[in-house]
Amino acid sequence: MDASTIASIIISVISVFILSFTIKLAKKFWLRPKKVEKRLREIGFKGNSYRFFYGDAKEMEQMRIRVLSKPIDLSSDDIASRVLPYHHYLAQKYGKQFFIWIGTKPRLTVMDPVLVKEILARPDEFQKPRNDHMAHVMVGGLFTTEGNIWSKHKKIINPTFHMDKIKKMVPLIVKSSLDMMDKWNMLLSASKKSVEIDLWEDIQPLTYDIMCKTLVVGETNEEITRIHELRDQINEQAAKVGKLMFFPGWWNLPTKDLNTLKSVHKQVEGLVKKVVTKRLEEMKRGASSEGDMLGLMLEAYLDKTGGFSLDDVMDECRSFHFAGTEVTARSLIWVLYVLSKYPEWQAKAREEVLQVFGDQNPNAEGLNQLKIVTMILYEVMRLYPPTSMIHRAISKDTKLGDMILPAWVQMTIPITLMNHDPDIWGEDVHEFKPERFEEGVFNSKMQSVYFAFASGPRKCIGQSMAMVTDKFVVATLLQRFSFEISPSYEHAPKHAFLLVPQHGMKLVVRKLI
Numbered sequence: 001m002d003a004s005t006i007a008s009i010i011i012s013v014i015s016v017f018i019l020s021f022t023i024k025l026a027k028k029f030w031l032r033p034k035k036v037e038k039r040l041r042e043i044g045f046k047g048n049s050y051r052f053f054y055g056d057a058k059e060m061e062q063m064r065i066r067v068l069s070k071p072i073d074l075s076s077d078d079i080a081s082r083v084l085p086y087h088h089y090l091a092q093k094y095g096k097q098f099f100i101w102i103g104t105k106p107r108l109t110v111m112d113p114v115l116v117k118e119i120l121a122r123p124d125e126f127q128k129p130r131n132d133h134m135a136h137v138m139v140g141g142l143f144t145t146e147g148n149i150w151s152k153h154k155k156i157i158n159p160t161f162h163m164d165k166i167k168k169m170v171p172l173i174v175k176s177s178l179d180m181m182d183k184w185n186m187l188l189s190a191s192k193k194s195v196e197i198d199l200w201e202d203i204q205p206l207t208y209d210i211m212c213k214t215l216v217v218g219e220t221n222e223e224i225t226r227i228h229e230l231r232d233q234i235n236e237q238a239a240k241v242g243k244l245m246f247f248p249g250w251w252n253l254p255t256k257d258l259n260t261l262k263s264v265h266k267q268v269e270g271l272v273k274k275v276v277t278k279r280l281e282e283m284k285r286g287a288s289s290e291g292d293m294l295g296l297m298l299e300a301y302l303d304k305t306g307g308f309s310l311d312d313v314m315d316e317c318r319s320f321h322f323a324g325t326e327v328t329a330r331s332l333i334w335v336l337y338v339l340s341k342y343p344e345w346q347a348k349a350r351e352e353v354l355q356v357f358g359d360q361n362p363n364a365e366g367l368n369q370l371k372i373v374t375m376i377l378y379e380v381m382r383l384y385p386p387t388s389m390i391h392r393a394i395s396k397d398t399k400l401g402d403m404i405l406p407a408w409v410q411m412t413i414p415i416t417l418m419n420h421d422p423d424i425w426g427e428d429v430h431e432f433k434p435e436r437f438e439e440g441v442f443n444s445k446m447q448s449v450y451f452a453f454a455s456g457p458r459k460c461i462g463q464s465m466a467m468v469t470d471k472f473v474v475a476t477l478l479q480r481f482s483f484e485i486s487p488s489y490e491h492a493p494k495h496a497f498l499l500v501p502q503h504g505m506k507l508v509v510r511k512l513i
């Protein structure tokens with residue numbers, strides 16, 4: 001073979017390589033998005049035309065920045081346009097079935113409660129989005145696993161959340177709340193009648209303390225304290241890198257913020273490992289498993305027959321920080337905000353608490369008598385749902401209602417938007433009306449529209465625990481303090497994985513005589 005033949009073979013190979021690479025790029029960045037768009041329009045979804053590479057990402061980010069630049073009116077509980085601004089805007093423009101381009105992928109927004117229920121009832125087909133790196137770092141564990149692994153883990157963890165176990169947690173919840181109040185009592189020294197606090201700073205350490213004491217029994221040690229500090233850094237970094245997420249392969253971009261996020265995540269994993277192995281050693285030396293969540297998981301690990309690895313135990317422990325501590329803290333913050341805003345409901349709730357417990361510490365026996373407090377909690381989680389949206393994805397063409405959705409699309413269930421939709425809740429949708437929940441949430445009407453804890457097989461495993469925690473923290477606080485919104489509070493609810501008050505939650509606290 002002479003040199004020119006070799007050269008032409010090499011050129012041909014390179015040309016074929018370049019051509020196939022170009023075709024691949026064209027498919028990924030143009031042909032596939034346009035094909036999916038056509039199918040979505042055929043089945044009745046509306047949305048912006050696909051734009052090369054970015055899709056809707058730029059507009060979405062610009063709108064988010066604009067909306068977050070100013071607070072909303074204090075008198076308003078209509079938060080949807082601030083919390084999910086782009087979804088809100090497109091719903092106004094296109095109606096309730098629309099799609100948003102996250103880079104090259106369309107995300108369908110489904111707001112019809114019947115379809116939402118169907119999606120959530122079929123977790124094998126409508127799964128959590130794959131390769132969701134952020135969900136793995138922020139939560140992980142049961143929250144992100146699928147299929148057999150999910151059912152195995154759920155079976156092991158489930159007993160922790162039985163009502164008889166949760167009721168035993170009540171004294172610990174009350175004790176942790178009283179400990180937090182010691183700080184307020186110190187601030188409210190004899191000379192001061194009231195004090196301004198930023199609830200944001202006190203409530204998350206409180207729920208962390210509660211989750212640690214109830215799910216991982218034992219003394220809080222250095223590692224546990226450090227994990228909590230690092231979680232704050234993870235949240236901060238995650239918010240910074242969130243805007244990269246539309247970029248294909250974004251997780252491997254060499255940015256400083258991403259590297260910091262990954263390194264803090266590694267540190268958390270290391271600390272969780274220390275906590276878990278310490279407890280494992282104690283159990284191997286004959287200590288009781290205590291029947292808490294960590295104990296149950298380590299029993300499953302030691303059993304060896306179930307294939308529950310030590311990595312599984314650590315992943316689940318890590319995930320309960322986010323799922324348990326952070327979500328519960330967000331819910332409590334908004335409950336106390338709403339009680340401060342509606343003093344007549346604060347008074348009604350306090351009256352009920354005093355009727356049930358008098359001046360005794362709240363106890364599990366009174367749990368079912370807290371009717372007004374329960375109604376208030378459900379209504380606050382309707383107006384201010386801690387989890388603003390839920391995502392799902394399909395890997396093949398899938399029937400939903402009377403539509404066939406094309407493979408590889410993702411779906412968003414925008415809980416905040418649905419909870420502020422007058423077609424679902426009526427014309428008074430933006431009003432705070434706890435009486436909506438007079439019959440609870442387990443009646444058929446509420447069950448078909450109330451998704452604060454999702455629904456179906458993957459609904460929140462911690463719902464009862466969250467409700468009991470919220471009820472007893474609120475009861476313990478209302479017995480001793482009154483709350484008002486501070487003049488320095490700016491009403492700025494913001495979606496940052498969960499619903500957060502953008503500028504803190506400043507309340508004025510007074511000691512009851």
Ligand code: HEM
Nearest residue numbers: 142143323324327328331387452453454458460461462466
């Ligand atoms: C007010 C507080 C809470 C709210 C509003 C809430 C809400 C939710 C929602 C909406 C989901 C479904 C997410 C999805 O499918 O993508 C979920 C799942 C989950 N929640 Fe909660 N949650 C709360 C408290 C808790 C607590 C206290 C725990 C545990 C201690 C917990 C553990 C979990 C777990 C493990 C999952 C995943 C379940 C699965 O996929 O099988 N949550 N939660």
